Amino acid sequence: MQQPGAPIASSPQTQRLAGGAPWLDYLRGLAVTGACTVVAFPLYPKVDSVNIIMLYLLGTTFGALRLGRGPSVLISVANILAFDFFFVPPQFSFDVEDTQYFFTMGVMLIVALVIANLVVNIRRQRELADIREGRTAVLYAMSRELAVARDSQTMAAVAVRHVCAVFHSSALVLIADDRGLLSPAGAPPAGATSGPCPVLLANDYDPDLAQAVVARGERLIGDAIYLPLHGSRRVKGVMVVRPQSAAQAPAADQLNLLDAFAVQLAHSLRRARLADAAESARIAAERASLRNTLLASISHDLRTPLSAIAGAGSLIAQPGYALNNDRRTTLGHLIERKARDMSQLLSNILELMQIESSNGAPRTDWHAIEDLVAHSLRANEARLAQRRVAVELPANLPLVLVDASLIVQILNNLLENASKYTPPGTTITISAAVNEEHVLLAVADDGPGLPPGDPQRLFEKFQRGRAESTVVGVGLGLAICRAAARLHGGDIRAMNAPEGGARFEITLPVETQLDALPPAEPEPLRN
Amino acid sequence: MTDAMHVILVVEDDQAIQNILRMLFEANGFRVVMAGTAARGEHDARLHRPDIVLVDLGLPDRDGINVIKGIRQWSPVPIIVLSARSAEPQRLAAFEHGADDYVMKPFSAPELLARVRAIVRRHVRGSLPMGVLELGDVTVDLGRRVVRSRDGREVRLTPLEHRILETLARHGERIVTSAALIKEVWGPDRDDTRALRVYIGSLRKKLEVDPGRPKYILTELGVGYRLVIDPDPAADATVESV
Numbered sequence: 124m125q126q127p128g129a130p131i132a133s134s135p136q137t138q139r140l141a142g143g144a145p146w147l148d149y150l151r152g153l154a155v156t157g158a159c160t161v162v163a164f165p166l167y168p169k170v171d172s173v174n175i176i177m178l179y180l181l182g183t184t185f186g187a188l189r190l191g192r193g194p195s196v197l198i199s200v201a202n203i204l205a206f207d208f209f210f211v212p213p214q215f216s217f218d219v220e221d222t223q224y225f226f227t228m229g230v231m232l233i234v235a236l237v238i239a240n241l242v243v244n245i246r247r248q249r250e251l252a253d254i255r256e257g258r259t260a261v262l263y264a265m266s267r268e269l270a271v272a273r274d275s276q277t278m279a280a281v282a283v284r285h286v287c288a289v290f291h292s293s294a295l296v297l298i299a300d301d302r303g304l305l306s307p308a309g310a311p312p313a314g315a316t317s318g319p320c321p322v323l324l325a326n327d328y329d330p331d332l333a334q335a336v337v338a339r340g341e342r343l344i345g346d347a348i349y350l351p352l353h354g355s356r357r358v359k360g361v362m363v364v365r366p367q368s369a370a371q372a373p374a375a376d377q378l379n380l381l382d383a384f385a386v387q388l389a390h391s392l393r394r395a396r397l398a399d400a401a402e403s404a405r406i407a408a409e410r411a412s413l414r415n416t417l418l419a420s421i422s423h424d425l426r427t428p429l430s431a432i433a434g435a436g437s438l439i440a441q442p443g444y445a446l447n448n449d450r451r452t453t454l455g456h457l458i459e460r461k462a463r464d465m466s467q468l469l470s471n472i473l474e475l476m477q478i479e480s481s482n483g484a485p486r487t488d489w490h491a492i493e494d495l496v497a498h499s500l501r502a503n504e505a506r507l508a509q510r511r512v513a514v515e516l517p518a519n520l521p522l523v524l525v526d527a528s529l530i531v532q533i534l535n536n537l538l539e540n541a542s543k544y545t546p547p548g549t550t551i552t553i554s555a556a557v558n559e560e561h562v563l564l565a566v567a568d569d570g571p572g573l574p575p576g577d578p579q580r581l582f583e584k585f586q587r588g589r590a591e592s593t594v595v596g597v598g599l600g601l602a603i604c605r606a607a608a609r610l611h612g613g614d615i616r617a618m619n620a621p622e623g624g625a626r627f628e629i630t631l632p633v634e635t636q637l638d639a640l641p642p643a644e645p646e647p648l649r650n
Numbered sequence: 651m652t653d654a655m656h657v658i659l660v661v662e663d664d665q666a667i668q669n670i671l672r673m674l675f676e677a678n679g680f681r682v683v684m685a686g687t688a689a690r691g692e693h694d695a696r697l698h699r700p701d702i703v704l705v706d707l708g709l710p711d712r713d714g715i716n717v718i719k720g721i722r723q724w725s726p727v728p729i730i731v732l733s734a735r736s737a738e739p740q741r742l743a744a745f746e747h748g749a750d751d752y753v754m755k756p757f758s759a760p761e762l763l764a765r766v767r768a769i770v771r772r773h774v775r776g777s778l779p780m781g782v783l784e785l786g787d788v789t790v791d792l793g794r795r796v797v798r799s800r801d802g803r804e805v806r807l808t809p810l811e812h813r814i815l816e817t818l819a820r821h822g823e824r825i826v827t828s829a830a831l832i833k834e835v836w837g838p839d840r841d842d843t844r845a846l847r848v849y850i851g852s853l854r855k856k857l858e859v860d861p862g863r864p865k866y867i868l869t870e871l872g873v874g875y876r877l878v879i880d881p882d883p884a885a886d887a888t889v890e891s892v
Binding site: 459462463466470486488489490491493494495496497498500501514516522527528531 | 736738739758828842843844847848851861862863869871872
């Protein structure tokens with residue numbers, strides 16, 4: 124694989140020639156002729172002139188192999204002349220005694236030219252193949268990195284880096300928005316340099332030229348090279364490439380390679396766009412289905428208590444119905460209870476929306492778990508009047524860095540569930556355990572246990588243990604528990620305890636802050 | 651209970667809630683002054699000199715917090731916030747600006763009445779004497795810093811535990827925010843709540859009958875602590891019912 128940073132010398136001139144100006148090659152050609160002559164001269168006339176011709180043909184072949192087409196032709200012609208001058212009688216004259224030598228020299232010239240041509244062609248093809256291979260390697264290196272990039276910003280960075288490595292040029296990728304306006308694909312990370320090339324800043328290009336590229340869809344060269352990045356229908360972006368030496372006009376084959384880079388990048392960007400579109404479509408669909416479920420559940424769970432409230436209210440308000448005080452009280456209690464159900468439902472919905480929309484960390488502070496449990500038990504005292512509650516907290520529980528209201532909310536929801544789904548007389552046990560990494564808080568009961576099926580599905584929104592249930596609530600309670608636990612970097616699990624009954628376990632990460640604890644005050648001596 | 655009618659100022663814009671509160675308090679021996687706006691509320695507070703003020707936070711003209719601030723500039727009259735806003739920062743702001751209690755809507759009428767009565771009673775009685783506190787089975791002599799259980803055994807408190815207890819007691823059953831408590835006990839340079847949590851825990855272990863379910867040193871979640879001197883059994887029956 125081509126390492127970025129190891130530049131590919133892609134200029135054909137530099138590859139074809141050993142170096143130096145073209146006329147030097149012609150001199151070298153003459154030198155070949157000279158060398159052949161020098162080698163052949165002492166051998167003549169011991170060696171037959173046919174073999175001398177062979178020697179010259181060898182020289183032609185060698186010259187064609189190493190030098191260009193022009194020098195090869197020169198070698199062919201110079202060889203004939205040298206042969207004529209040095210070896211064809213009369214020696215040291217261009218005159219030819221025997222006319223058959225004209226035939227010999229004519230064939231020799233044709234053969235030499237054919238050989239030169241063939242060899243040069245073969246060499247040129249090999250060179251082209253080399254260049255193609257180099258380009259393929261360069262493109263492959265970039266496409267491999269582009270393939271693993273997920274977003275357009277990363278892709279742009281990959282392209283910029285490879286342009287620098289291959290062309291020693293700074294580059295900037297501009298992405299067109301829906302209205303075709305260009306903006307740089309993400310700011311380069313602070314302090315980052317794209318290899319040895321200076322970072323091309325967002326305002327380092329000619330916006331008019333870039334917009335012209337978008338409009339016309341073809342490459343333009345101004346203060347830099349502007350390459351269109353084609354989308355499926357229109358130009359979706361522009362890659363700006365600025366060679367480090369501005370005066371140096373890019374060679375045609377370099378432009379071709381740049382075009383190939385741009386095509387690669389455009390392909391990848393299209394892939395990123397499609398992935399984005401698919402993702403947002405999925406999210407939209409999920410949201411729509413969630414909204415429908417929510418609407419259905421809410422309208423059911425709000426209408427039911429509302430109709431009870433309206434009914435009870437109208438009964439009380441009718442002067443004609445001789446309701447005795449007991450009945451009025453019953454209706455009043457009914458109204459209150461139903462209103463509270465609705466209020467609970469609303470706060471659950473609000474709570475969940477708040478947790479799910481909050482991107483940042485929860486509002487945390489240090490709290491004692493005992494305190495949170497006590498608070499929750501106090502808030503649920505009335506609800507738990509018919510149950511027995513056992514609190515089994517070890518003495519060595521550390522303080523936890525949590526959003527107290529969320530943890531209390533988790534406990535409240537679990538206790539509420541326990542009171543809803545277990546018969547009176549059930550024992551509810553709140554216990555905790557701690558290891559180096561986690562605090563495990565468990566709410567268990569010895570009631571009928573969880574409904575059959577995967578317990579974890581209970582944490583999905585709008586899940587209720589039993590499909591047909593008269594228990595009020597949209598099934599948001601456990602979803603809130605999970606969202607809140609996860610917001611703290613913890614989790615919650617549901618299971619049936621081996622000894623029967625349902626058990627919910629919350630894990631919360633423990634901050635290893637023991638060193639930072641306040642120094643313990645010496646306990647006063649006991650009498 | 652005093653015989654003279656207590657005056658309660660209710661700053662609340664919703665007509666239905668106004669009616670309910672009027673019925674509730676008039677039926678229970680209060681004279682009710684009703685104000686529908688923040689401006690009206692501040693004006694009526696000066697005019698009627700109520701014994702207790704009930705403030706809704708969402709008022710049409712200004713935020714109810716302004717009413718609390720305005721009244722606190724000249725009067726220590728107890729103020730109870732009655733609001734649908736349940737977020738911690740809002741509750742904390744209300745307490746920091748001088749509210750004495752916070753009742754969440756939807757409220758339960760008996761609970762609201764109990765809280766109003768408790769606060770009025772305390773306020774009339776004045777702040778706690780720096781003398782002797784009776785916390786159930788435990789007697790705390792704040793002046794001499796001696797704590798004894800009913801059987802006469804001495805309960806040893808550390809100096810910091812004493813200072814926390816004193817600070818809570820000095821605020822007489824009113825909520826002390828965590829920040830204020832830390833400042834008074836440790837000085838202004840600390841803002842670490844961990845030490846406070848630890849000491850509250852150890853205080854409860856020494857003073858409470860069931861430290862897991864404290865009755866005297868109560869946590870107001872996300873806000874602070876309050877010392878309850880004689881827990882009202884009636885209030886216990888109507889715990890927070892949300």
